[in-house]
Amino acid sequence: MTSPELLSLIFFHLTLVFFVLDLANAQGLKVGFYQQTCPSAEAIIKNTTAQYISRAPSLAPALLRMHFHDCFVNGCDGSVLINSTKKNQAEKDAAPNTSLRGFQVIDAAKTAVEKKCPGVVSCADIVALVARDAVSMIKGTSWSVPTGRRDGRVSTAQNALKNLPSPFSNITQLKASFGSKGLSVKDLAVLSGGHTIGISHCFPAVTIRLYNFTGKGDTDPTIDPNYAAALKKI
Numbered sequence: 001m002t003s004p005e006l007l008s009l010i011f012f013h014l015t016l017v018f019f020v021l022d023l024a025n026a027q028g029l030k031v032g033f034y035q036q037t038c039p040s041a042e043a044i045i046k047n048t049t050a051q052y053i054s055r056a057p058s059l060a061p062a063l064l065r066m067h068f069h070d071c072f073v074n075g076c077d078g079s080v081l082i083n084s085t086k087k088n089q090a091e092k093d094a095a096p097n098t099s100l101r102g103f104q105v106i107d108a109a110k111t112a113v114e115k116k117c118p119g120v121v122s123c124a125d126i127v128a129l130v131a132r133d134a135v136s137m138i139k140g141t142s143w144s145v146p147t148g149r150r151d152g153r154v155s156t157a158q159n160a161l162k163n164l165p166s167p168f169s170n171i172t173q174l175k176a177s178f179g180s181k182g183l184s185v186k187d188l189a190v191l192s193g194g195h196t197i198g199i200s201h202c203f204p205a206v207t208i209r210l211y212n213f214t215g216k217g218d219t220d221p222t223i224d225p226n227y228a229a230a231l232k233k234i
């Protein structure tokens with residue numbers, strides 16, 4: 001399979017999976033939910049996203065990841081956006097927050113939409129729409145986003161830690177994590193294809209498998225040796 005074909009296969013499945021996730025989590029979502037109440041909402045969001053992505057395309061993977069992190073903790077309810085307070089450590093300040101980026105895009109889109117239709121469009125929908133728009137703007141495929149999500153007010157680092165899969169999880173744990181969200185093993189494989197785009201820091205998840213897999217200075221034997229050598233050069 002050529003990589004453009006693989007990419008569109010992945011994105012095709014992403015479309016389906018996000019759709020299923022939404023159906024499972026909320027009633028009454030539909031494509032064009034704001035058609036009567038704020039007809040220009042989706043165009044304004046796309047326009048704002050374009051202004052950022054044209055200058056910083058690397059924000060597209062960051063925004064896709066933000067959508068995933070939002071949905072896996074309390075459903076797709078925008079709670080990933082909430083800031084910590086003195087009394088509450090929010091999702092974005094949990095350990096797996098490493099390098100969640102692009103909050104400024106969501107903030108700008110929300111501000112632009114509020115100017116046109118105050119108090120109508122949820123932040124949760126904006127996260128979902130911006131992720132789709134950003135990915136399609138870097139020549140990924142596109143998918144339709146049912147809207148009508150409501151925003152949550154609960155955001156805790158504890159919930160993020162409990163719900164987000166760890167980069168150290170084995171396959172049994174990953175299956176359980178996705179299963180607890182109503183996602184199948186196929187969904188897990190397909191959604192992992194989200195990593196077709198974007199970056200990862202070497203430390204700690206990559207370095208441990210390259211340099212100290214069992215604590216004896218060894219490399220994970222399941223990594224293709226040529227690939228492991230190439231990664232070590234990087």
Ligand code: HEM
Nearest residue numbers: 061062064065068098099165166167191194198199200201
């Ligand atoms: C299967 C469980 C998953 C695990 C354990 C996982 C873990 C990670 C880790 C450790 C990183 C690197 C973070 C960093 O070093 O900055 C990362 C990046 C990323 N993840 Fe995942 N992830 C998972 C699922 C997903 C899913 C379902 C999506 C979306 C469909 C996704 C989209 C991304 C993207 C796009 C990046 C790159 C972010 C950027 O370039 O800023 N991940 N993920």
Ligand SMILES: *[C@@H]1O[C@H](CO)[C@@H](O)[C@H](O)[C@H]1NC(C)=O
Nearest residue numbers: 043044046047048049050051
């Ligand atoms: C986005 O909005 C700006 C300001 O309203 C406008 O000048 C521009 O043409 C729009 N761009 C797109 C791609 O719609």
Ligand SMILES: *[C@@H]1O[C@H](CO)[C@@H](O)[C@H](O)[C@H]1NC(C)=O
Nearest residue numbers: 080081082083084103104107
């Ligand atoms: C979180 O804090 C940042 C920085 O002060 C601010 O720009 C952003 O609007 C805040 N977000 C929310 C959802 O309050």
Ligand SMILES: *[C@@H]1O[C@H](CO)[C@@H](O)[C@H](O)[C@H]1NC(C)=O
Nearest residue numbers: 092093094095097098099100
């Ligand atoms: C991520 O969370 C840690 C606490 O676990 C915090 O110290 C750090 O500032 C957070 N990073 C971002 C970018 O929010």
Ligand SMILES: *[C@@H]1O[C@H](CO)[C@@H](O)[C@H](O)[C@H]1NC(C)=O
Nearest residue numbers: 168169170171172173174176
């Ligand atoms: C996965 O990790 C769990 C928890 O550490 C462990 O109990 C289990 O045996 C592991 N399974 C596999 C297949 O490695």
Ligand SMILES: *[C@@H]1O[C@H](CO)[C@@H](O)[C@H](O)[C@H]1NC(C)=O
Nearest residue numbers: 211212213214215216217218
């Ligand atoms: C490798 O792992 C072992 C066991 O966890 C640890 O004692 C050792 O310091 C590690 N080596 C390096 C170079 O990190």
